[in-house]
Structure formats: C-alpha cells, structure tokens
Amino acid sequence: MTNVQLRLPLGLGHELERAVFTKGQREAVAFCLVSHARVGGATVLVARKILSLGDDDYLDDGVHGASWRGTAMLPAIESAMREDLGIFVVHAHDFSGQARLSSDDLASARRLVPMFAARVPGRPHGSVVLGRGAAAGFLALPNEHARVVNDLSIRWMGKAILDWPRPSPEVRRDAEVFDRQALVVGNQDCLAGARVAVVGLCGGGSHVVQQLTHQGIGTVIGVDPDTSDLTNLHRQVGMRPSDAEKKSPKTKIMARLVKSIGTGTRFIGVFGRVPEPEVLEALKSADVIVGCVDNLHARADLQEIAWRYCIPYVDVGVSIRPRPAAEHDARVTIGGNVLVLIPGGYCMWCAGFLSDEKLAAETDGKGRSYFQGKKGEAQVISFNGLVASQAVTEVLQLLTAFRGSSIDPSSLALEGDLQRGALKLDGVRGTLEDWGAKRRPQCPACDRSLGAGSAVWKAA
Amino acid sequence: MTPTFVTEAVQVLRNRYGDEQIRTAGDGGRTLVRVSEVELYEGCSPRSTPMLLVLDPGQPKPQVYVQPGQLLANGKAPRSTSVVMVGGESWLQFSFNIPWEESMGIIRFVAAARQRFVQHD
Numbered sequence: 317m318t319n320v321q322l323r324l325p326l327g328l329g330h331e332l333e334r335a336v337f338t339k340g341q342r343e344a345v346a347f348c349l350v351s352h353a354r355v356g357g358a359t360v361l362v363a364r365k366i367l368s369l370g371d372d373d374y375l376d377d378g379v380h381g382a383s384w385r386g387t388a389m390l391p392a393i394e395s396a397m398r399e400d401l402g403i404f405v406v407h408a409h410d411f412s413g414q415a416r417l418s419s420d421d422l423a424s425a426r427r428l429v430p431m432f433a434a435r436v437p438g439r440p441h442g443s444v445v446l447g448r449g450a451a452a453g454f455l456a457l458p459n460e461h462a463r464v465v466n467d468l469s470i471r472w473m474g475k476a477i478l479d480w481p482r483p484s485p486e487v488r489r490d491a492e493v494f495d496r497q498a499l500v501v502g503n504q505d506c507l508a509g510a511r512v513a514v515v516g517l518c519g520g521g522s523h524v525v526q527q528l529t530h531q532g533i534g535t536v537i538g539v540d541p542d543t544s545d546l547t548n549l550h551r552q553v554g555m556r557p558s559d560a561e562k563k564s565p566k567t568k569i570m571a572r573l574v575k576s577i578g579t580g581t582r583f584i585g586v587f588g589r590v591p592e593p594e595v596l597e598a599l600k601s602a603d604v605i606v607g608c609v610d611n612l613h614a615r616a617d618l619q620e621i622a623w624r625y626c627i628p629y630v631d632v633g634v635s636i637r638p639r640p641a642a643e644h645d646a647r648v649t650i651g652g653n654v655l656v657l658i659p660g661g662y663c664m665w666c667a668g669f670l671s672d673e674k675l676a677a678e679t680d681g682k683g684r685s686y687f688q689g690k691k692g693e694a695q696v697i698s699f700n701g702l703v704a705s706q707a708v709t710e711v712l713q714l715l716t717a718f719r720g721s722s723i724d725p726s727s728l729a730l731e732g733d734l735q736r737g738a739l740k741l742d743g744v745r746g747t748l749e750d751w752g753a754k755r756r757p758q759c760p761a762c763d764r765s766l767g768a769g770s771a772v773w774k775a776a
Numbered sequence: 777m778t779p780t781f782v783t784e785a786v787q788v789l790r791n792r793y794g795d796e797q798i799r800t801a802g803d804g805g806r807t808l809v810r811v812s813e814v815e816l817y818e819g820c821s822p823r824s825t826p827m828l829l830v831l832d833p834g835q836p837k838p839q840v841y842v843q844p845g846q847l848l849a850n851g852k853a854p855r856s857t858s859v860v861m862v863g864g865e866s867w868l869q870f871s872f873n874i875p876w877e878e879s880m881g882i883i884r885f886v887a888a889a890r891q892r893f894v895q896h897d
Binding site for chain 1: 787795798802804809844860861864866
C-alpha cells in the first residue's frame, strides 16, 4: 500500500466510476465524502458517500476542463459538515498510465481544499484525478501540510479487490514453486503482496493458514488467545501431542506450520482476543480477514472492523447438533456457513446472522463482560476443512479475481436482489450451496459502521 | 438521555476537567466523550486512566469505559470485564450498576464509575 489509499465500498466505487468516466465535451466531477484512519504508517480514506453534479451545475466557459457553480457544492459541503466527513473533488483523465493533476486542476485544488478544511477540520480533504489504473491528487491530511501525491492508491470493492495501481510485493517468489497454480492465480504477485488475517486458529483457522501458506500469500496474521490441549489434537492442523503437554499457544503452532511449508510466507502471530488493542491494529492492516471464531460477539466485532475500514471479511463456521432419529437415520445435523462479506454488500446484521437478541442470548441476557465462551462443542476436522477450503477459495477470488473483477454490484447478483456469497453447508447431505443474502436498505449496522473509519477526536 | 443533557454533560465535563482534557467525537448519532486522565484510587494500576463516556440519546444512562489493562486497588484485574470496540478503538468494559438518572448529573456518574475500582473483585 502506498502512503495514502482511498477505499471505495461495493456500489460506491461503481457510482463514482460512472459519474466521472463519462464521454462528453467536458470533464465530469463528483464529490466523494470520506472518513479516515491511520493504519501503520499509512492514511486510509474510506468513502462514505458520492455526490455527483447535475448537467445544470456546470458552467461552459470553454477555458477549464470542468467549471461549476459554487452553489453546486453546497449539498456536499453541508453533508460533510453534518456527518463530519472529508471532502474530495474527483474527476478523471480517461486514459491509461500515470494520472497527474493539470496546472488548472492544481490551481482549483489550492483554492477549494483549504475552504473544505475550514468547514470540516480534523478530516482529510483533497482533489483527485483518476486515470485508468492510477490516481494522483492534492491532499490536505490532518496535521500535515497540503501536498501533491502522485502515487495515490485506489482500492475498489467488487467481485474482487481491485487496486490501482497493483501493489508490488516486498519479496518476489520462486516462480517454479507456484507454476501449477498460475492458470488460476495469474500473477503470483497478487498473493505475494497480500496480508490475510485469520482469526481463530483451531479447527477451521489452521486449515486456512495452511492453505494460504501453500498458495504463497505474502503475510498471514494469525490471531488466537488460546493455548492448545489434547481436545484440539483431532482437528488442529500442525498440532503435535507435545503441544498439549506444553500448552503451546495456537499462534506458535501456526508459526511452526508456516515455516515448515517453506513457501516464504511471513507469519505474524497475535496472541490475543478481538478487539484487544494489538489485535485491532493487526486486523486493520489486513487486505482480507478470515474469521473462524466460535461465538457471535467476536463475529460482531470482526464485522464492524471490516465495515469501518473497508476490508473484505470471510466468515466460516460449523455447527454439529444431535438429532433424535430412528436406528438407521442420521443422528446429527451438520450445518455451516461460508459468508463472503464485501464492504458495501450485505452484512451479517442485514442477513440475520447477527441480531441484538442473538447476542443477548449468548450472554444469558447480561452484558458482554459476562461472556464465557463456548467449550466442548462437537467438531470434526473434515467438516471444518470443507468450509475452510471454500473460505480460502473466496480469498483467492478476492485477491486474484479469477472469477472476474467487475465493481458493478450486479455482477455479484445470484438472483433478484440476492447477492452471491452466503454459502450453506449441509454436512449430512454433503452439499455446500450458495443461498445468497441481501443488503437491508436501512440496516443500522451498515449505516453506523460502513466506511466509518476511526473516531476523530476534537476539542469540545 | 435527552439531547440537551448530552450537550450540558460535555460542558460540565469541560468545566470539571478543563478544555485540554476533553475530546469529543460523533459516532453514528452517539457522542463519544474522552476524558484523557481520570484519577483513580490509591493502589489502582495505573493510578489514572483515560475514560470514555458514550452519550447516546437513545439510552437511559451513559456507558463508561476505561483503558484496557486497568487493575483494581487490590492489584487484581476486575471481574466480569471485556475489551470492546467503540468508535474503532479498544476500550475496557466493566460491570457497573448504579441507580442513576439525568438529574444527578454526569459528574456523579463519573464518580460512581471511579468507585468501581476500589471494589475488590
């Protein structure tokens, strides 16, 4: 990632692209309202809203690429002030290669950006030009001098994560090792430059870590607060009996597993629980999060992190229950999910996987402080492995776009308004089917957290 | 809590702790108020903590959080706590129940929250 990245959730990116990449006599302009967060040493801007100008808003002065009435900016400025968001003027130069602000663009930016900053202090503001595959801008980031940024990174959410420009990995990998997966992966750099966080490192998560490492993911961040015991040996990939004796942290077992595979993947173990500070910082730095957790409270946290910082989140889970049955019938039900949650698409609250009632039930109606975690639930490695493998395939799609890379939300349609990526396991029948899910238009969780970034503290 | 109470509470906190100590942020209709340093009692470790108050007009009481890792005056970790995310940050939620209503004011609420850390569990 370059020093500044603008992330566009599913739907908003398509809206912005359609607004500014238009063929006509003049350039088209849109206003992108953003939150922001510091992630490592970089600034991440997350789009919350796109406002386009109408035809009547433009002035045909024949001098500038685009010129518009000052009053046309009022809806964007008022909305930004009301919601405490940064304001970016965006237009496009519709050709490939490097994007650069023209001298006219820059003069305009130098006038507008300080005015935006005066209206909404504490937020980043700027003027951005998009090329095809690259972007540049004049940016005023909080507590920094306004400056020209010629390597602005744009991340579009769609069927896959689409990065302009494509990031380069720190270390190139041995091409021969990955030769047989090249047909699907394409450029191995897509994986070698990626950071994938796996939360929960036992039955599901250990499979995920193992497969991501074989595929050649650049960095795997493994998060788990637990040590191993003998009850984990039947399902945690890479575990040895001595780990139970030593009560080895699951992160340590995964570090050993990754090293033994030898594909060059870097493993960062975080021995902690979501959303402890160190875990939160690690997750914010990920390109994709895979959740293999056993409770809804952790899922709710991962869902919020994913939406706030615009990070795709793949959630897996398996549930095995006894079933009263006649002698020759199935004696269990084996259900499970693989949810592909793309910021801007459906969330776990939209789809009913999370609700206040379900969270309250998990703590017997008491607060989060009383959550004890689940112990002793039935788990079988083959079912864990099945959903974990599908989750890794979904990560592969997000990073390599082997199924396509459209940012048009309709490209994710299953049927009607159902979005692809809500797969249900029936372990007794032996099926894993995409049932789809839909975004709820007034989902309070999406409204509150999608693209919200981090809280911006201001003097009262 | 009424919106008027939220506005007044921020002002009262500024008066009590000083402008430099108080920061606010909006978060989905709620007002987050961060007091950068609230002094706790002898033995608490650390002895002072940043405190977060969430003032939500949809809720009867403020919610209160301190920095993760806070220990009680007896040196132990408080029981029934958990780290939760508020405004994209990690905060320590603790079990805490006092009879309180708006008319009692925000300072009394903060004082009661501080008292939680002299309890022994």
